[in-house]
Amino acid sequence: xxxxxxLRVQLAVFSLLFxxxxxxxxxxxxxxxxxxxxxxxxxxxYAVMAVIGGLSFAWGYLADRMGGLNAVRxxxxxxxxxxxxxxxxxxxxxxxxxxxxxxxxxxxxVGVRPWVRSRxxxxxxPKIVASRSLGNQSGVFVGTLGAALIFAIAGQAEDGQRxxxxxxxxxxxxxxxxxxxxxxxxxxxxxxxxxxxxxxSPDTRGLxxxxxxxxxxxxxxxxxxxxxxxxxxxxxxLTDAGAAVAISVMSLAQxxxxxxxxxxxxxxRPFRLFIFSETATALLTLLAAGLxxxxxxxxxxxxxxxxxxxxxxxxxxxxxxxxxxxxxAVGFVFGIAQTAFLVGDAAGGALGxxxxxxxxxWGLLITAGAVTLANxxxxxxxxxxxxxxxx
Numbered sequence: 001x002x003x004x005x006x007l008r009v010q011l012a013v014f015s016l017l018f019x020x021x022x023x024x025x026x027x028x029x030x031x032x033x034x035x036x037x038x039x040x041x042x043x044x045x046y047a048v049m050a051v052i053g054g055l056s057f058a059w060g061y062l063a064d065r066m067g068g069l070n071a072v073r074x075x076x077x078x079x080x081x082x083x084x085x086x087x088x089x090x091x092x093x094x095x096x097x098x099x100x101x102x103x104x105x106x107x108x109x110v111g112v113r114p115w116v117r118s119r120x121x122x123x124x125x126p127k128i129v130a131s132r133s134l135g136n137q138s139g140v141f142v143g144t145l146g147a148a149l150i151f152a153i154a155g156q157a158e159d160g161q162r163x164x165x166x167x168x169x170x171x172x173x174x175x176x177x178x179x180x181x182x183x184x185x186x187x188x189x190x191x192x193x194x195x196x197x198x199x200x201s202p203d204t205r206g207l208x209x210x211x212x213x214x215x216x217x218x219x220x221x222x223x224x225x226x227x228x229x230x231x232x233x234x235x236x237x238l239t240d241a242g243a244a245v246a247i248s249v250m251s252l253a254q255x256x257x258x259x260x261x262x263x264x265x266x267x268x269r270p271f272r273l274f275i276f277s278e279t280a281t282a283l284l285t286l287l288a289a290g291l292x293x294x295x296x297x298x299x300x301x302x303x304x305x306x307x308x309x310x311x312x313x314x315x316x317x318x319x320x321x322x323x324x325x326x327x328x329a330v331g332f333v334f335g336i337a338q339t340a341f342l343v344g345d346a347a348g349g350a351l352g353x354x355x356x357x358x359x360x361x362w363g364l365l366i367t368a369g370a371v372t373l374a375n376x377x378x379x380x381x382x383x384x385x386x387x388x389x390x391x
Contacts, residue, residue: 006182007116007119007120007128008127008128008131008262009131009182010178010179010182011112011116011128011131011132011135011179012131012132012134012135012262013135013175013178013182014072014135014175014176014178014179015112015132015133015134015135015136015139015175016135016136016138016139016142016175017139017171017172017174017175017178018076018108018136018139018171018172018175019135019136019137019138019139019140019142019143020139020140020142020143020146020171021080021083021139021143021167021168021169021170021171021172021175022079022083022105022139022143022168022172023139023140023143023144023147024143024144024146024147024150024164024167024168024171025083025086025164025165025168025169026143027143027144027147027148027164028086028147028150028160028161028162028164028165028168029042029086029165030042031157031161032086032087032089032158032161032162032165033089033094035157035158035161036089038089038090038091038094040091041089041090041091041094041095042089042094044091044094044095044098045094045095045097045098046098048095048098048099048102049098049099049101049102050102050342050346051102052098052099052102052103052106053102053103053105053106053342054106054339054342054343055106055339056106056110056334056335056336056338056339056342057332057335057336057339058335059071059075059103059106059107059110059111059331059335060110060113060330060331060332060333060334060335060336060338061331061332061335062107062331063107063110063111063113063114063331063335064114064328064329064330064331064332067114067115067118068111068112068113068114068115068116068117068118068330068331069111069115069118069179070111071107071108071110071111071114071115071331072107072108072111072112072115072176072179073176073179073180074104074107074108075103075104075105075106075107075108075109075110075111076104076108076172076173076175076176077104077173077176078100078101078103078104078107078108079100079101079104079105079108079169079172080104080169080170080172080173080176081097081100081101081104081169082097082098082099082100082101082102082103082104082105083097083101083165083168083169083172084097084165084166084168084169085097085100085101086101086165087162087165087166106335106338109338110331110334110335110338111331112132113322113330113331113334114327114330114331116128116129116132116322117322117325117327117330118327122322122323125319125322125323126261126270126315126319127261127262129315129318129319129322130258130261130262130315131262133258133261133311133314133315133318134255134258134259134261134262137251137254137255137258137311138255140251141248141251141252141255143168143171146164146167147164150163150164150167151164203326204326204329204333207324207325207333208332208333208336208337210382210383211321211325211333211336211337211340212336212337212339212340213340213378213382214337214340214375214378214379214382214383215336215337215338215339215340215341215344216340216341216343216344216347217344217371217374217375217378218317218341218344218375219340219341219342219343219344219345219346219347219348220344220345220347220348220351220371221348221367221368221371221372221375222344222345222348223344223345223346223347223348223349223352224348224351224352224355224364224365224367224368224371225285225364225365225368228352228356228361228364229243229247229250229303230243230247231243231361232288232292232299232303232361232364232365233246233247233296233299233300233303235292235360235361236292236294236295236296236299236300236361237295237296237299238296238297238300242296242300246300246303246304249300249304250303250304250307251307253304253305253307253308253311254307254308254310254311255311256308257308257309257311257312258311258312258315261312261315270316270319270320270323271316271320271380271383271384273312273313273316274313274316274317274320274376274379274380275376275379275380277309277310277312277313277316278309278313278317278372278375278376278379279373279376280306280309281306281309281310281313281372281376282369282370282372282373282375282376283369283373284302284305284306284309285306285365285368285369285372286365286366286369286370286373287302288302288303288306288365289361289362289365289366289369292361292362292365317379320383321334321337324383351367352364355367
């Protein structure tokens with residue numbers, strides 16, 4: 001247990017630092033580029049980063065070959081280099097550094113899966129997954145708050161934005177240094193399972209298709225709500241400041257629910273937890289659509305509860321994925337699922353704009369709730385009878 005506790009700490013701290021750097025840079029970059037009149041370069045770079053990062057199946061294949069921890073280290077360094085270049089606002093450098101950042105981030109994030117799979121037994125994975133989720137959610141909070149503090153301290157807006165852009169890669173590199181030195185004395189909890197078998201098997205191909213379908217659905221409904229949450233809350237009657245506070249409380253609700261799972265795990269039956277949490281998320285989304293005419297605080301309370309259940313469902317989902325994906329192909333298959341999520345995210349973003357202009361928040365929430373409910377039903381249908389594929 002001592003070794004697994006060490007892995008949980010390593011992964012939680014790394015996830016916190018990596019996410020903090022990522023989100024600090026995400027907050028500062030559009031403001032910095034806008035101040036330099038370079039939003040075309042920003043948009044082009046963002047698109048390139050999304051395309052390169054969307055090749056997650058390729059980065060996952062590479063992570064399986066080179067080893068998960070090595071992939072995380074290499075990807076983290078590459079990502080730090082990529083986001084450090086965001087201080088350059090000309091078109092060509094913006095595109096080049098964005099491509100570097102997209103490759104690095106995707107390799108590092110996909111590499112976490114084979115790293116965990118090679119170090120932990122099936123019984124230990126639920127709490128490790130919860131620790132990673134807790135670190136990631138805490139990092140989002142720290143990164144956005146840190147950017148705000150840097151902006152407040154700086155004498156001029158441009159100085160604050162540039163400072164945040166330069167601090168962000170330092171946080172990412174600190175995460176790499178942490179896992180490099182913190183893991184030196186750790187021993188494998190289970191024998192490393194990194195063979196060439198599994199990726200080409202019919203079972204693995206079928207599983208990849210199923211996870212791709214589910215990933216697409218998840219990305220679709222997430223992008224229908226998350227980007228529009230501040231505007232939905234504002235339309236419900238909250239001030240801009242009130243909406244911002246509500247978003248912060250939603251983040252804290254996710255941190256709190258995940259923190260509970262780091263202590264108790266996802267239970268021996270993660271499918272039950274997923275179905276319950278995903279169904280609750282769907283019903284709360286539909287409830288919010290039906291109560292938009294009520295005071296903004298009521299709508300905000302529903303969104304906070306929804307965020308807590310969404311975090312529980314996401315953690316249970318990842319635990320189930322670890323259980324059914326063969327160890328030899330964990331990076332590759334997780335990469336396919338991540339690519340599918342990004343495809344769904346893009347599709348949801350495109351439809352979301354149409355729904356917003358045609359039906360307003362009601363249409364967004366009804367559609368998101370229906371798709372979430374479909375995912376809650378389809379997930380156990382596709383994976384419920386799935387046995388772990390031997391490595």
